[in-house]
Amino acid sequence: MGFLARRTSTPPAPATPATPPATVSPTPSRINWQHDRPVGWTALPEPARRALAAAGWADTAPMAAYAYAPTTRRDAGGRFWRDTDAWWIDQATLLTVRAREALIPLGMGADARPRLGVQPGGGGRVRVAAHPLSGPPPTGQRWRRPQSTDPVCGHGEVRLTDAAIEILPRAVQDEIGRPTGQGGIRSYPPHGGYYDRVYAYRRVAPTELLVLAAVRECGAYPDPDTAIDAADWHITTYRPQVGAPSESTLAM
Numbered sequence: 001m002g003f004l005a006r007r008t009s010t011p012p013a014p015a016t017p018a019t020p021p022a023t024v025s026p027t028p029s030r031i032n033w034q035h036d037r038p039v040g041w042t043a044l045p046e047p048a049r050r051a052l053a054a055a056g057w058a059d060t061a062p063m064a065a066y067a068y069a070p071t072t073r074r075d076a077g078g079r080f081w082r083d084t085d086a087w088w089i090d091q092a093t094l095l096t097v098r099a100r101e102a103l104i105p106l107g108m109g110a111d112a113r114p115r116l117g118v119q120p121g122g123g124g125r126v127r128v129a130a131h132p133l134s135g136p137p138p139t140g141q142r143w144r145r146p147q148s149t150d151p152v153c154g155h156g157e158v159r160l161t162d163a164a165i166e167i168l169p170r171a172v173q174d175e176i177g178r179p180t181g182q183g184g185i186r187s188y189p190p191h192g193g194y195y196d197r198v199y200a201y202r203r204v205a206p207t208e209l210l211v212l213a214a215v216r217e218c219g220a221y222p223d224p225d226t227a228i229d230a231a232d233w234h235i236t237t238y239r240p241q242v243g244a245p246s247e248s249t250l251a252m
Contacts, residue, residue, distance in 0.1 A: 043067035047252035048099035064199035066183030094131040124252035135240035192220035211238040
């Protein structure tokens with residue numbers, strides 16, 4: 001049976017323009033910043049950074065670089081170690097790094113868990129894979145956020161996230177897709193305000209890389225949170241070809 005419309009002798013009312021849907025301001029996303037914790041490349045242990053520099057790697061300013069929070073592990077024999085994973089990218093090289101530090105127990109803490117310290121005399125190792133990059137030079141864009149009339153922007157609810165790219169414009173998020181690596185850094189300039197950096201990369205294919213570096217800065221007026229939400233993003237994108245890696249293990 002087909003659809004049967006009810007008949008009526010009353011002429012239809014003149015059409016009225018549809019009311020446009022109310023504009024909903026997106027809830028600002030912010031990284032779970034930790035002011036006093038080392039972040040970015042500096043989270044990689046200093047002995048590992050020195051070992052890389054001595055081998056001729058990561059001794060210049062990168063386009064994008066990040067080190068993650070260390071992970072402590074224990075093997076079946078009761079030995080402890082700490083792994084810190086990181087990556088570093090300039091126009092010529094992608095480095096993927098794992099720094100492993102040997103740990104020793106230093107007694108028990110108040111929570112009945114062992115307190116651990118780095119083993120004296122070193123014993124740490126840095127495993128590094130160096131991937132050569134080649135391709136056209138990076139490109140830059142400026143993303144300006146439209147003016148908002150929402151009086152609560154910067155003072156109402158915000159969504160905290162551990163995924164750094166989620167604070168970038170939606171079109172940029174769509175371009176990077178699901179990153180192979182990502183990280184966000186917030187600095188606090190001495191003159192006030194915030195300085196944000198977001199770094200990410202994705203292995204688009206075995207021989208193709210997409211690298212993204214985004215920065216924005218604000219002052220302290222009317223308050224830093226409101227100002228940073230309205231600040232422009234300056235975004236650099238790099239799409240190089242990736243060569244076969246060379247792998248090395250360095251002593252720390």
